[in-house]
Amino acid sequence: MIDLESERRIKTKMAEEVVSRNFIEQEIDKDLTEGKYDTVVTRFPPEPNGYLHIGHAKSILLNSGIAKKYNGKFNMRFDDTNPTKEKDEFVEAIKRDVAWLGADWEDRLFFASNYFDKMYEAALKLIRDGKAYVCDLNAEQIREYRGTLTEPGKESPYRNRSVEENLDLFERMKNGEFPDGSKVLRAKIDMASPNINMRDPILYRIAHLTHQNTGDKWCIYPMYDFAHPLEDAFEGITHSLCTLEFEDHRPLYNWVVENVGFAHPPRQIEFAKLYLTNVVTGKRYIKKLVEEGIVDGWDDPRLVSVAALRRRGYTPESIRKFVELGGISKANSSTDLAMLEYCIRDDLKTKVPRMMAVLDPIKLVIDNYPEDMTEEFEAVNNPENEELGTRTITFSRELYIERDDFMEEPPKKYFRLFPGNEVRLMQAYFVKCVSYEKDENGNVTVVHCTYDPASRGGNSPDGRKVKGTIHWVDARTAQKVECRLYNSLIDEEKGVYNEDGTMNINPDSLEIKENCYVEPALMEAKAYESFQFVRNGFFTADCNLSKPGQPVFGRVVSLKSSFKLPKQNG
Ligand code: ATP
Ligand code: MG
Numbered sequence: 001m002i003d004l005e006s007e008r009r010i011k012t013k014m015a016e017e018v019v020s021r022n023f024i025e026q027e028i029d030k031d032l033t034e035g036k037y038d039t040v041v042t043r044f045p046p047e048p049n050g051y052l053h054i055g056h057a058k059s060i061l062l063n064s065g066i067a068k069k070y071n072g073k074f075n076m077r078f079d080d081t082n083p084t085k086e087k088d089e090f091v092e093a094i095k096r097d098v099a100w101l102g103a104d105w106e107d108r109l110f111f112a113s114n115y116f117d118k119m120y121e122a123a124l125k126l127i128r129d130g131k132a133y134v135c136d137l138n139a140e141q142i143r144e145y146r147g148t149l150t151e152p153g154k155e156s157p158y159r160n161r162s163v164e165e166n167l168d169l170f171e172r173m174k175n176g177e178f179p180d181g182s183k184v185l186r187a188k189i190d191m192a193s194p195n196i197n198m199r200d201p202i203l204y205r206i207a208h209l210t211h212q213n214t215g216d217k218w219c220i221y222p223m224y225d226f227a228h229p230l231e232d233a234f235e236g237i238t239h240s241l242c243t244l245e246f247e248d249h250r251p252l253y254n255w256v257v258e259n260v261g262f263a264h265p266p267r268q269i270e271f272a273k274l275y276l277t278n279v280v281t282g283k284r285y286i287k288k289l290v291e292e293g294i295v296d297g298w299d300d301p302r303l304v305s306v307a308a309l310r311r312r313g314y315t316p317e318s319i320r321k322f323v324e325l326g327g328i329s330k331a332n333s334s335t336d337l338a339m340l341e342y343c344i345r346d347d348l349k350t351k352v353p354r355m356m357a358v359l360d361p362i363k364l365v366i367d368n369y370p371e372d373m374t375e376e377f378e379a380v381n382n383p384e385n386e387e388l389g390t391r392t393i394t395f396s397r398e399l400y401i402e403r404d405d406f407m408e409e410p411p412k413k414y415f416r417l418f419p420g421n422e423v424r425l426m427q428a429y430f431v432k433c434v435s436y437e438k439d440e441n442g443n444v445t446v447v448h449c450t451y452d453p454a455s456r457g458g459n460s461p462d463g464r465k466v467k468g469t470i471h472w473v474d475a476r477t478a479q480k481v482e483c484r485l486y487n488s489l490i491d492e493e494k495g496v497y498n499e500d501g502t503m504n505i506n507p508d509s510l511e512i513k514e515n516c517y518v519e520p521a522l523m524e525a526k527a528y529e530s531f532q533f534v535r536n537g538f539f540t541a542d543c544n545l546s547k548p549g550q551p552v553f554g555r556v557v558s559l560k561s562s563f564k565l566p567k568q569n570g
Contacts, residue, residue, distance in 0.1 A: 022328040034567045037238040040072030045079045048090040050283040051298040051305045052097045061323045064103035076105035081227045082111045083211040102316050112231045113213040119222050122260045127166045135186045135314040144198050153191035153199040176219045180206050180511040197252045229256040232266040275334040278492045290367040301554050302489045302509050311538025312554035313530045320346040341557045348538050353381035353388050356471045357533040361400035369397040378426050392519040395428050398475040400517045403491045405445045405470040415467035423468040430455035471534045478517040484554040485511040525551040
């Protein structure tokens with residue numbers, strides 16, 4: 001379990017989050033005070049080329065959270081300017097994930113591709129103002145002319161084309177007169193700029209591609225650095241929050257919105273991406289795992305895509321708490337997955353019933369218990385939450401217990417069942433081990449006990465103490481189910497990535513236990529419904545694998561953690 005000191009620091013930190021403001025909010029406060037803006041409009045701008053992951057969740061909660069805090073607006077915008085990789089399947093999945101996380105875009109759903117006409121107009125304006133030109137250099141030449149970090153670039157021989165010629169050529173680019181890659185439209189900024197992004201960046205390229213929204217209307221497509229600031233400006237975004245790798249692009253962002261001439265241009269502010277140690281977070285890499293069949297889809301519970309976390313049994317509340325705990329920062333760092341696990345444990349602890357399930361069963365026979373008798377016990381569903389009520393569990397002569405709750409020859413400090421030892425069967429009776437049976441391979445098959453009828457309810461009849469309490473299910477009523485345990489997808493000794501772009505995969509990340517026994521009430525579990533299986537962890541009925549009346553349970557997280565909140569966060 002998490003230690004008390006960490007728990008205290010987490011609580012203090014959460015309380016501070018409420019009153020203190022992160023650096024983005026401080027900037028917004030300043031802008032509002034100075035009258036730069038009189039409202040706050042943010043957006044989440046995913047490219048529909050994959051599913052969202054935990055890093056995107058941070059961006060979603062940050063952007064929608066800020067809009068809410070300032071009584072502003074939050075736009076959901078698909079940045080669908082790149083027709084090759086984008087798919088409608090991803091649009092639907094992303095909408096579902098954003099809504100599930102609780103970010104409400106109301107009626108503010110936008111597609112960048114709907115702005116293609118306006119973007120084209122913006123490009124024409126730049127050409128007319130002498131600030132953009134059509135360039136015939138090929139990709140390789142453009143790269144050569146660009147210079148390096150230490151050397152300035154060279155001007156393109158096409159840089160001084162007349163406005164009329166540029167207008168004519170750009171129109172013909174649009175009309176499909178030129179093949180892909182033969183011409184581009186470039187901004188005319190400064191080939192000697194110390195910032196390479198400012199050395200006449202490409203604004204438009206020719207690509208004869210069918211777009212999922214605009215079909216074959218366009219064969220020229222705007223580049224990200226031109227399209228993104230325009231999208232923000234068209235929508236009246238005030239604060240365009242993006243990740244640190246765009247810091248060097250900010251001068252270009254500003255150049256675009258200033259030179260296209262917006263009265264109230266948006267302001268870009270960068271923050272650090274969320275990374276998880278030894279976890280695959282990049283969209284590109286998750287995609288690779290899916291395409292190579294290493295996982296069974298974008299929502300494989302071993303991934304940290306939002307769909308996978310939902311399937312695994314994470315709640316929006318737990319993800320929000322995780323993002324809040326991590327805070328917003330200007331410096332890249334990597335967070336421990338244990339913190340995410342802490343958040344879901346903490347969320348489910350009081351929300352879900354605690355039931356008994358035996359994952360690796362062996363039989364326990366109570367020799368002195370009448371053969372035809374069945375008893376019922378009233379079990380409290382969650383001692384920390386009375387509202388969850390009670391349920392009835394049955395008890396009879398034959399039970400299942402966990403294989404590792406019995407040992408023939410126990411080591412020191414083993415307090416569970418071994419010959420001669422007495423333990424408590426949770427909620428039921430004290431039992432004492434009298435003998436056991438083995439098969440021809442030496443595996444224990446049956447443990448024999450006697451019970452003390454006076455210990456009914458698991459209470460000591462005469463003040464004598466037992467050190468171990470174990471869980472069980474009644475063999476007469478228990479039902480067989482499949483449970484799945486998940487381990488890290490990554491071989492943590494080696495780290496996630498190799499230099500050649502491959503990943504170090506742990507071959508044992510999925511453990512399937514087909515012969516688990518659970519209380520019969522669990523057979524009614526619905527997809528996404530979660531439970532605590534006492535001593536074994538939190539489990540959720542898998543939404544893809546469960547059938548009505550026959551659930552498959554996947555472990556969300558075990559009950560124990562070695563997680564300690566790092567000092568500097570507290
Ligand atoms: P990836 O880096 O996983 O390939 P991406 O940046 O290509 O993701 P987009 O669809 O372009 O994916 O991202 C949408 C928004 O989410 C962007 O504003 C981006 O900055 C933000 N975002 C992406 N990854 C993270 C992350 N790890 N942490 C915080 N925000 C992120
Ligand atoms: Mg991107």
